[in-house]
Amino acid sequence: MTTHPLPAATAHRRRWPGLAALLLGEAMNLLDATVVQVAAPAVHADLGGPVSDVQWYGAAYTLPFAVLLITGGRLGDIAGRRRMFVLGVTVFTAASVACALAPAPGLLIAFRAVQGAAAALIIPQTIGLIKAMFSGEETAKALGSIGPVMGLAAVCGPVVGGVLTHADLFGSSWRSAFLVNVPVAAVVLALARNLPENRAPHRPPLDWPGTILAALGTGLLVYPLIGGNLRELPLQGWLLMTAGLLVLAVFARQQSRTPRPLLEPSLFTHRGFPAALVTSTAFFAVTNGLTVVVVLQLQLDAKRGVLTSGLSLLPWSAGLALASWWAGSRLVRRYGRRVMPYGLGVLLAGLLAAVVAYRTTTEPGHFPVALLPALALIGLGAGLFTPAFFTLALRPLRPHEVGSAAGLLNAVQQLGATLGVAVLGSVYLSGSGAHAPQATCWVAAALLTVAWVASGRVGTGEGG
Incomplete structure (x- = not known):
């Protein structure tokens, strides 16, 4: 790993402001993705166009973000992770302003795609730069801070989107949901001066x-799932997904034969890294899919508004923030890999508590009060799991593998999130009454079992 050194005292002072830049950058991207979920109906009412555009306001961001994450990680290896991070934030900010000024739905969708591509430059650099700035026990503490920040961003996104759109500041309506990125990005760029430049020791092409x-x-695999319902997915969608799997199989074969692969082949000699990919996919399918289902149930069945449903996720966010800080600063250092199954066990307990909450609240229009402590348990479990997982998944890796690994982990996280929304959302929407959210929790528990089994090999050494 190549890092431009600073005097020790200066480097020490700059680590935490640099970490703040990385965390704000990640939060800005997640906040933007979730803010638009609430603002999209207002956008459609203002700009017009077909109703399907409402789905694409989110999908146009998600798709390039997912498909370019691996490339973004490799570009950090080649050109420098700090440089790519700053470039990504700059382009993201310019695209946000363009979105706010967009006069037509087609242009807004195009600018959202640019935002997604820029996000793919930002996100993969975070883990590599954290590993460059921190060492030893402080690495786990720094990685542990990702969970609470992302949890808060995920929960605050819908609330911020609803508040800004409703406030109609200076007649801006939904446009303020994009303009809010500008001051946040200005802070990120100011703090980014504290980041060291860092790249792979030998620049791979x-x-x-x-x-x-x-x-x-x-793209072929994810495209049919965005905004879709698996139960009603047409034949064309299944064919596209099959084609996507075939192309990815060709990609895997190409990577094993090319002398200049996009992914470091040595990643897959670590028997724990493929397990980390499976674990990440299943875990984020559960957490992201379940969040959407909770919001849908509160709005469709309990007849609550966007603000109430967003605030109802605060116990989840608080539990995640507390447990992630605790695990990152103390538990991972003391108990190591044992923290992961404990976290998944607490999350499973939260799912079972949610089943009980939904079973005891069967009348339409009633708010499931018992759901709130269940969501707190789910957040605690996710918070315990996340810092332990990311610390162990990257621990056996060598410096030249970090960029590819970070990009691939983020890519499967995004894929898992999309699959979770599609699968759990389909289970909920195809169900009936109070049984629908219960069925969703049971499917989530099955996915969590997959994550638990795979996590047993995460962070293990080289070889088969």
Whole structure:
């Protein structure tokens, strides 16, 4: 790993402001993705166009974000992680202003795609830069701070979107939901001066055939799922997903044969890294899919507004923030890999408590009060799991593998989130009455079992 050194005292002072820049950058991207979920109906009412555009206001961001994450990680290896982070934030800010000024739905969708591509430059750099700035026990503490920040951003996004759109500041309506990125990005860029420049020790060339195959395969796989219902997915959607899997199989074969692969082949000699990919996919499918279902149930069945449903997720966010800080600063250091199954066990207990809460609240229009402590348990479990997982998943890796690993972990996280929304959302929407959210929790528990089994190998050494 190549890092431009600073005097020890200066480097020590700059670590925490640098970490704040990384966390704010991640939060800004997640906040933007969730803010638009609430603002989209107002956008459609203002700009017009077909109703399907409402789905694309979110999908146009998600799709390029997912398919370019691996490439973004490799670009950090080649050109420098700090440089790519700053470039991504700059382009993201310019695209946010363009979104706010967009006069037509087609232009807004195009600018959202630019935002997603810029986010793919920002996110993969975080883990590599944290590992460059911190060492030893402080690495786990720094990684542990990702969970609470992302949890708060995920929960605050819908609330912020609803408040800003409703406030109609200076007649801006939904446009303020994009303009809010500008002051946040200004703070990120100011703090980014504290980041060290960091890249792989030997600059690997960018594998363009691999980049195209990875983007095409992931795009074909994810595209039919965005805004879709698996139960009602047409034949064309299944064919596209099958084609995506075939293209990804070609990509895997191409990577094993090319002398300049996009993914470091040595990643897969670590028997724990493929397990980390499976664990990440299943875990984030549960957490992201369940969040959407909770909000849908509160709005459709309990007849609560957007603000109430957003605030109802605060116990989840608080539990995640507390447990993630505790695990990152103390538990991972003391108990190591044992923290992961404990976290998943607490999360499972929260799912079972949610089943009981939904079973005891069967009348339409009634708010499931017992759901709030269940969500707190789910947050605690997720918070215990996350810092332990990311610390152990990256621990066996060598410096030149970090960029590819970070990009791939983020890509499967995004894929898992999309799959979770599609699968759990489909289970909920195809169900009836109080049984629908209960069925969703049971499916989530099955996915969590997959994560638990795979997590047993995360962080293990090289070889088969």
